[in-house]
Amino acid sequence: MATISLDSLDLAALLCSRVCHDVISPVGAIVNGLEVLEDDNDASMREFALELIQKSAKQASARLQFARLAFGAAGSAGASIDLGDAEQVARGMFQDDKISFSWSAPRLLFPKNRVKLLLNLIMIAITAIPRGGSISVSVSGDADRCEFIIKSKGLNARIPAHSEALLAGDSESGTVDAHGIQIYYAGLVARASGMTVAFSIDGDEVTIRSATA
Template sequence: MTTAIDLDKLDLAALLCSRVCHDVISPVGAIVNGLEVLDDEDDPSMKAFALDLIAKSAKQASARLQFARLAFGAAGSAGAQIDTGDAEKVARGFIEDDRTSVEWHVPRVLSPKNKVKLLLNLMVVATSTIPRGGKILVIATGEGDEGGFRLTTEGSHSRIPPHLIALLAGEAPEGGALDAHAIQPHYTGLLARAAGYRLSLGHAGESVEIAAEKA
């Protein structure tokens, strides 16, 4: 028997903040470590290593904050629109690395903010289906504001994580408690319902497909 998630607004805000902090704390910590090396070391090679670490970590922290601003933030007043070109830029900055690539086929338009926020959060959901990295193909389906999205991931050991479908549907995980990890798919489901979209997932071989269609 499934139980609907009944989460206080303050708890939702707190868990989302924890999620953002979790994403940012690692690169920020690396910057601090790099600065400590610069203070303590006289070896030129170590100083060069520290400067490289600081530069890479600062870029990573910036990318994660820019993504969070669009994916979780207010992004303007009610009824505001977001440029899908900006969404592509922050999604690539957040997701792409030496293990994971993004193939983006979404036209550059201004779209309702909740629709774009949904797409960005579905990108995060998509990464959870390829734990060892791979490719994420993003395609716009339909036309205009009524159109949807299809995300296809390909990678070794691809899978649909336990409880993911339930969390997207607003159902509590086993034990009933949400943490900073589980809050993101739950929030994705909230966005989908607020924007009037129905989500579906399918797994075949080393590929997972996630679709968002107007309900």
């Protein structure tokens, strides 16, 4: 394994690509719906198009709000974020029936980087169940000492490839691509916030556990 060498410009570019990947699908669906409205006079098709536009607009908005907290500045340095706000944007990511979502956490202000870590771990948890299932989030403790437990359960659940190495900032080639940037970034945020992250799997359930070091 080699330590990943990534300058700030490349990190920004890869994170932007990650956000665009999540938003481009619903935005494309909105464009398709508008094209149907322009070209088709059939009442049923126009109704379908309006439903598609409405659903996709909500999805795009939810993903952007999530990205704002998970990747954005979200206030000045040292700012705190209400866990209730984190819950709201997290729930917005689960609007379809593919994955059920549950959240258990105190309504407290947590340091910005710890909330960013929690949200990024939820995104990683989604990739652990590519065929859908359920995700549960549990937060215990307070702003000084806390623990996050995120469980992904579903058919063919698996720990994302090279997770431990990427969390530690390592890879076989010493580089990271758009597929691995999420976990690499989570490792950066974990170290910045004084927390550890570990993965485990038991049957069809993957557990991500993060705690103050």
